[in-house]
Amino acid sequence: MPEYTLNVNNKDYKIDVDPQMPLLWAIRDFVGLKGTKFGCGIAQCGACTVHLDGTPIRSCSFPASAAAGKKITTIEGISENIDHAVQKAWIEMQVPQCGYCQSGQIMSAVALLKNKPHPTDADIDAAMQGNLCRCGTYQRIRSAIHRAAELV
Amino acid sequence: MEQVISKIDRRKFLKFTGITGAGFIIGLSLKGKAGAVSVAKAGDVASYGLTPFVMIEKNGTITIFNPKPEMGQGTFQSIPSLIAEELEVPLTGVIIQQTGGEKRFGPGQSAGGSSSVRGSYFELRKVGASAKEMLVQAAANQWKVPVEECYAEDAKVYHKPSGKSIGYGDLAEAAAKLEVPKNPKLKDPKDFKLLGKNTPRPDIPLKSSGRAVFGIDVEVPGMVYASVAHSPVFGAKLVSYDDSAAKKVKGVIGVEKCQRIFGPYTYDCIAVIGENYWAAIQGRKALTIKWDNQGNDKFNSKDYTQYLHDLSKQDGAIDKEVGDFDKAYSDAPVKLDAFYETPVVSHSPIEPMNCVASWTDGNKLEIWASTQVPGGIMNEFTKKYNIPEENLTLHTMFSGGAFGRRLYTDFVGEAVQLSKAIGKPVKVLWTREDDTEQGPFRPMTFSALKAGLSADGKTLAFQHKVISPTIRYSKNYDKTKTDGTMTEGISEQKYEFPNMKNLYVNADFHIPVAAWRAVTSTTLAFAHESFIDEMAVKANKDPMEFRLGLLTKDSDTKTVLQKLKEVSNWDKPLPAGWGRGVAQYEFFAGLAGYVIEVSKKGNGVNIEKAYAVIDLGTVVNPDMVKAQVEGAAVMALTAAIKSGITFENGQTVQKNFNTNQLVRINEMPKVEVHILANGGPKIKGVGEPGLPPFAPALCNAIYAATGKRIRKLPFDIHNV
Ligand code: FES
Numbered sequence: 001m002p003e004y005t006l007n008v009n010n011k012d013y014k015i016d017v018d019p020q021m022p023l024l025w026a027i028r029d030f031v032g033l034k035g036t037k038f039g040c041g042i043a044q045c046g047a048c049t050v051h052l053d054g055t056p057i058r059s060c061s062f063p064a065s066a067a068a069g070k071k072i073t074t075i076e077g078i079s080e081n082i083d084h085a086v087q088k089a090w091i092e093m094q095v096p097q098c099g100y101c102q103s104g105q106i107m108s109a110v111a112l113l114k115n116k117p118h119p120t121d122a123d124i125d126a127a128m129q130g131n132l133c134r135c136g137t138y139q140r141i142r143s144a145i146h147r148a149a150e151l152v
Numbered sequence: 153m154e155q156v157i158s159k160i161d162r163r164k165f166l167k168f169t170g171i172t173g174a175g176f177i178i179g180l181s182l183k184g185k186a187g188a189v190s191v192a193k194a195g196d197v198a199s200y201g202l203t204p205f206v207m208i209e210k211n212g213t214i215t216i217f218n219p220k221p222e223m224g225q226g227t228f229q230s231i232p233s234l235i236a237e238e239l240e241v242p243l244t245g246v247i248i249q250q251t252g253g254e255k256r257f258g259p260g261q262s263a264g265g266s267s268s269v270r271g272s273y274f275e276l277r278k279v280g281a282s283a284k285e286m287l288v289q290a291a292a293n294q295w296k297v298p299v300e301e302c303y304a305e306d307a308k309v310y311h312k313p314s315g316k317s318i319g320y321g322d323l324a325e326a327a328a329k330l331e332v333p334k335n336p337k338l339k340d341p342k343d344f345k346l347l348g349k350n351t352p353r354p355d356i357p358l359k360s361s362g363r364a365v366f367g368i369d370v371e372v373p374g375m376v377y378a379s380v381a382h383s384p385v386f387g388a389k390l391v392s393y394d395d396s397a398a399k400k401v402k403g404v405i406g407v408e409k410c411q412r413i414f415g416p417y418t419y420d421c422i423a424v425i426g427e428n429y430w431a432a433i434q435g436r437k438a439l440t441i442k443w444d445n446q447g448n449d450k451f452n453s454k455d456y457t458q459y460l461h462d463l464s465k466q467d468g469a470i471d472k473e474v475g476d477f478d479k480a481y482s483d484a485p486v487k488l489d490a491f492y493e494t495p496v497v498s499h500s501p502i503e504p505m506n507c508v509a510s511w512t513d514g515n516k517l518e519i520w521a522s523t524q525v526p527g528g529i530m531n532e533f534t535k536k537y538n539i540p541e542e543n544l545t546l547h548t549m550f551s552g553g554a555f556g557r558r559l560y561t562d563f564v565g566e567a568v569q570l571s572k573a574i575g576k577p578v579k580v581l582w583t584r585e586d587d588t589e590q591g592p593f594r595p596m597t598f599s600a601l602k603a604g605l606s607a608d609g610k611t612l613a614f615q616h617k618v619i620s621p622t623i624r625y626s627k628n629y630d631k632t633k634t635d636g637t638m639t640e641g642i643s644e645q646k647y648e649f650p651n652m653k654n655l656y657v658n659a660d661f662h663i664p665v666a667a668w669r670a671v672t673s674t675t676l677a678f679a680h681e682s683f684i685d686e687m688a689v690k691a692n693k694d695p696m697e698f699r700l701g702l703l704t705k706d707s708d709t710k711t712v713l714q715k716l717k718e719v720s721n722w723d724k725p726l727p728a729g730w731g732r733g734v735a736q737y738e739f740f741a742g743l744a745g746y747v748i749e750v751s752k753k754g755n756g757v758n759i760e761k762a763y764a765v766i767d768l769g770t771v772v773n774p775d776m777v778k779a780q781v782e783g784a785a786v787m788a789l790t791a792a793i794k795s796g797i798t799f800e801n802g803q804t805v806q807k808n809f810n811t812n813q814l815v816r817i818n819e820m821p822k823v824e825v826h827i828l829a830n831g832g833p834k835i836k837g838v839g840e841p842g843l844p845p846f847a848p849a850l851c852n853a854i855y856a857a858t859g860k861r862i863r864k865l866p867f868d869i870h871n872v
Pocket residue numbers: 037038039040041042043044045046047048049058059060061
């Protein structure tokens with residue numbers, strides 16, 4: 001199997017895995033970053049959301065080899081000290097319940113705010129629809145995104 | 153497993169090996185006997201038969217042991233707060249350690265039934281208060297001053313007259329030698345710093361940064377991964393399998409048989425073991441398995457629905473009888489009856505079922521699991537493998553949602569068997585398809601309701617007959633008797649009916665079913681409170697006033713309805729095309745109610761706003777209560793308007809979130825939560841009560857807006 005390099009959070013990782021292995025498992029089990037979660041494996045829940053060159057993708061449905069040469073950002077890469085504006089807003093609004101979906105929610109929200117610094121409710125609906133939360137934190141996610149827009 | 157709050161150190165999470173160093177531990181024994189010991193290691197205390205919930209080390213490190221698993225309901229904050237409040241320590245900087253079913257922590261090591269705070273409110277406060285009194289006494293002794301001149305604050309004891317102070321760490325050893333106070337003085341609630349306040353949850357930063365460690369994140373040296381193939385058809389028997397192709401997949405290291413044991417069912421399964429998860433999954437896809445479906449592949453929802461309809465004609469067992477229903481109903485000038493149906497639904501926590509198990513030396517077992525029942529796991533697996541408690545170490549991980557699913561240990565059993573079989577640590581991880589396909593599920597309940605009214609709209613007779621399978625798997629189950637689990641709440645509503653006869657008819661079902669968030673109240677409230685609305689309509693009364701008219705005596709239910717009336721401006725006219733509905737439900741976990749407003753939109757409706765009132769008595773963290781009710785509303789909405797689980801050819805039609813859909817952010821209604829917390833001795837549950845009244849309030853609102861009565865869930869909100 002070919003060896004290839006994944007650049008995750010500005011660090012290079014040489015990995016030697018099945019090129020069809022989804023990026024999610026490469027990140028979790030080979031790079032060793034566990035913040036990115038598995039929820040469905042078919043791009044339906046968003047728990048596995050990471051950024052590829054700044055764009056949110058569902059890493060469970062994206063072959064690891066196709067991410068080689070691109071910049072991958074995971075939840076661990078958005079701040080050192082949990083102080084990204086989105087994280088601050090998440091903490092202020094006490095968004096997470098079980099927390100399992102929240103890495104994905106936050107990665108989608110970070111990307112949304114990059115494109116639309118002051119998103120409307122409709123923008124939030126469009127950008128966040130791919131992220132399921134079984135605990136039902138949606139109302140707080142919405143307020144926290146508006147709050148993060150103020151904090152940026 | 154330990155989750156450090158103040159200092160975030162990933163390696164520490166993953167490599168927690170136990171507390172070392174001298175410490176001071178205090179706790180209450182199971183029989184209420186208090187005791188304190190000075191220990192070299194936390195583990196040593198076991199022999200004293202204590203429940204040591206607090207440990208203070210010489211260096212001042214404070215550990216609070218939390219017996220209630222955190223699954224999103226906030227016990228990682230609420231439970232330690234009970235101790236911290238009385239101990240006079242801030243929660244920041246404290247290490248919160250989930251207990252692992254060890255006997256010394258007592259029998260309450262589980263989360264479910266909205267019972268965590270209800271069950272521990274006074275007991276754990278006493279633990280904190282005892283420890284504090286001992287620390288204060290130790291300081292007074294050391295300073296040779298009267299204890300009355302000393303007080304505790306911020307993990308220190310102060311001497312008021314001189315202003316000097318000393319930290320808990322320096323007092324721990326001396327304090328440990330003192331007698332444990334029998335009746336420690338609890339704080340006056342007006343002096344609370346944590347309880348009753350919107351205290352930030354210590355797990356939130358971890359959960360906003362990918363640093364919270366869930367069961368799925370556990371990695372231990374030498375660990376391998378397993379993906380377990382179960383029969384998609386319930387009740388199939390394994391005939392044979394061919395694993396030659398699976399074994400050729402790169403990274404696959406073995407194929408093992410194991411069993412999934414759930415309630416009375418034992419299912420044969422085939423596990424593919426891989427060096428990594430992806431390899432295990434690829435190997436599993438390459439398996440060829442022959443199942444004997446034993447005729448179960450003919451099972452489908454349509455026939456089963458008919459079967460329940462047929463059963464509804466049976467008399468059923470009496471759940472509760474008041475007065476003479478039969479006579480009152482037959483004499484009543486106005487009669488109405490209706491039949492309500494609800495679906496099977498899945499729990500679907502976003503973290504799929506998983507477990508890491510590791511056997512060493514043939515008789516020592518270590519388990520890492522996202523579970524609601526650490527005590528249950530300890531009990532079950534020490535018994536099953538006949539090992540002493542000290543030989544089982546359980547790490548209770550954060551659960552990525554549970555909702556009742558993680559009360560069961562079927563997936564834990566798979567990992568334990570596989571590790572034993574191959575002699576390595578094994579991580580079992582179910583796919584989403586496994587989770588959706590295998591259940592257990594919340595069963596459906598069907599309800600046949602009858603009411604007799606007087607000509608002027610007074611209720612003379614009321615009947616709620618429930619037809620359903622049971623979630624109670626007991627050997628002595630008697631089908632001819634009522635089943636309180638399946639009639640939950642229908643006979644405990646506060647409405648004053650002069651004549652009532654509630655009934656239960658049990659149905660056979662061969663598919664695993666289980667408790668789901670708010671259990672059977674989630675379906676029965678829909679039937680019960682929708683039918684009350686039908687009665688109000690028939691009586692030509694306002695649905696709120698009709699309900700209040702059935703509640704002449706004071707009750708919490710009456711207070712909740714009155715509060716709902718007030719906060720929703722019930723009497724204020726709504727815009728044209730809008731409607732509002734009300735519902736409440738009281739059951740073992742607590743009491744809540746909603747007023748929901750909808751507006752007509754095309755052929756369907758849009759939910760404009762949901763006003764919720766939850767009755768608690770005492771509240772530990774109001775903001776967390778609000779979050780729980782907001783979340784319960786979303787879960788209830790999913791159960792009301794999404795497909796749920798249906799069966800064809802003996803298996804689920806839905807396999808993943810593309811077909812088993814959940815409400816998404818764009819469908820989230822605005823939920824405004826009001827808490828009734830008048831103090832006093834009663835403490836009610838938080839996690840579940842927000843669920844049951846949501847669907848009936850919504851459907852009653854839809855009736856008000858459109859004149860359409862919804863008697864069957866799920867329904868299409870875009871086309872009612
Ligand atoms: S795990 Fe990737 S979208 Fe669900």
